[in-house]
Amino acid sequence: MTRPTTQTGPTIDPNNITVLKVGGAMLTEPRDLDRLADHVNDLSARGRRVVIVHGGGPEISELHRRLDVPFEKRDGLRVTSDEGMDLTVMVLCGAVQNRVVAHLVGRGIEALGVNGVDLGLMRAEPAGEETWGRVGTAPEVAADRLRRLLDAGVTVVLAPVSIGPDGRAINVNADDAAHAVATALEAESLDFVSDVAGVLGTDRSVLPHIGPADLDRLVANGVVRDGMIPKLRAALTAVRLGVGRVRIGDFEAMHSGRATEITTEITTASPAGATARPA
Numbered sequence: 001m002t003r004p005t006t007q008t009g010p011t012i013d014p015n016n017i018t019v020l021k022v023g024g025a026m027l028t029e030p031r032d033l034d035r036l037a038d039h040v041n042d043l044s045a046r047g048r049r050v051v052i053v054h055g056g057g058p059e060i061s062e063l064h065r066r067l068d069v070p071f072e073k074r075d076g077l078r079v080t081s082d083e084g085m086d087l088t089v090m091v092l093c094g095a096v097q098n099r100v101v102a103h104l105v106g107r108g109i110e111a112l113g114v115n116g117v118d119l120g121l122m123r124a125e126p127a128g129e130e131t132w133g134r135v136g137t138a139p140e141v142a143a144d145r146l147r148r149l150l151d152a153g154v155t156v157v158l159a160p161v162s163i164g165p166d167g168r169a170i171n172v173n174a175d176d177a178a179h180a181v182a183t184a185l186e187a188e189s190l191d192f193v194s195d196v197a198g199v200l201g202t203d204r205s206v207l208p209h210i211g212p213a214d215l216d217r218l219v220a221n222g223v224v225r226d227g228m229i230p231k232l233r234a235a236l237t238a239v240r241l242g243v244g245r246v247r248i249g250d251f252e253a254m255h256s257g258r259a260t261e262i263t264t265e266i267t268t269a270s271p272a273g274a275t276a277r278p279a
């Protein structure tokens with residue numbers, strides 16, 4: 001049994017914020033949850049305040065299958081019916097978030113689970129109801145309210161369910177929520193934590209940098225597809241809107257201190273001569 005550790009460290013700089021977007025596939029195994037706790041404790045010890053925006057796609061899909069509720073995905077995003085929205089809330093605001101918060105608290109981290117509906121933290125417009133159902137665009141974030149939670153000394157665990165214009169819950173892609181939160185908080189860094197070392201090129205090596213032109217080319221060539229497309233679009237938006245550093249990689253790279261060697265950094269332009277690194 002892992003012994004709880006205490007979230008301690010230097011005085012917190014109010015502008016030193018790291019947003020972690022963690023995919024649902026990385027939040028099921030105790031080993032991965034331990035890695036998340038280790039990483040949060042390390043960031044806190046270095047004076048950073050942390051917001052974790054989490055997904056839960058695999059478990060949402062599994063619940064749809066178990067209850068025989070049909071769904072489809074388009075361009076890596078889930079079309080969400082009214083019934084599907086209920087299941088999404090059950091998974092994101094219930095099972096996944098409770099599991100993450102319980103594990104972090106068990107490791108001595110003062111974690112608080114919220115979603116975009118709580119305190120009106122995130123409001124989103126429909127992405128196109130005829131096409132997407134109850135799916136929202138990148139949300140407007142009440143940064144002042146979110147900062148008050150951080151000022152209370154907690155690590156915020158945020159589910160991307162938001163408020164729609166009709167006052168009902170709306171499903172926002174976690175990548176879009178993460179870039180919106182990082183931008184609103186003027187975060188120093190935004191890390192998309194995945195189960196891969198970074199974005200892989202045609203030869204399966206990690207690309208050190210990706211800019212806007214690279215994304216178009218990689219999508220056209222079929223190298224980047226499915227859920228990686230909205231992730232990279234969200235990452236590029238975050239950089240364009242002023243987030244200091246945006247990366248995509250796995251827990252091992254992020255926590256080992258080798259992130260600059262292994263992960264993919266998102267830039268506003270592709271540095272000349274950039275070459276892939278072995279994964």
